[in-house]
Amino acid sequence: MGQQMNDQEKLVLTKRDEEGCTFTKIGSMLGITPQRARDIYIRQKELRKIEAYGPFAVILPPVCRGRLTIHFGTPDILGRPDKLAAMGGYKMLGLAYFGTWTVTQIAEALHKTGYIDNPKRWLNRKR
Incomplete structure (x- = not known):
């Protein structure tokens, strides 16, 4: 990490x-x-x-950084964890190449940096 x-x-x-x-x-x-x-x-x-993107990007495993960058088309998403937090884990699981492990790692990084309170609740939130 x-x-x-x-x-x-x-x-x-x-x-x-x-x-x-x-x-x-x-x-x-x-x-x-x-x-x-x-x-x-x-x-x-x-x-x-x-x-340069902040603590969220540093905590996030390289595989997750890569998948986010590819999906959103720019590494700038690494500097916008608030946008990912608002998206919710359930919706993120529907993205190509975003499996349970990847989304769980993103949830843990969001939690460690203070963007979400409860990773399990965030993973199950439907939005």
């Missing part, structure tokens, strides 16, 4: 963005392969993009 950057990941971002180091140089400094340094860099850049 929500991820925190460790010191190694922070160092990779700093060395790459601020100092312009190559992944080979970063890898040799940290005792990791250049590919691992690149993977860390890409993952942390992606996480920063997701964090």
Whole structure:
């Protein structure tokens, strides 16, 4: 779910963005392969993009983020959890590729961020 950057990941971002180091140089400094340094860099850049949408997007599993983005046609929906909360779980279950697991994960993220009071009630609400 929500991820925190460790010191190694922070160092990779700093060395790459601020100092312009190559992944080979970063890898040799940290005792990791250049590919691992690149993977860390890409993952942390992606996480920063997701964090821009707020805590709901960070808590939400990647599969759910992807399905919401595909269905609504834009990742901006990740910044509008109020819209998803108003939709209700029952209606969301009717969407293509939104099964019980996906909708339950969305309900839990909405609950953790304070958009709904009771995930089970939200899942059963018909609207």
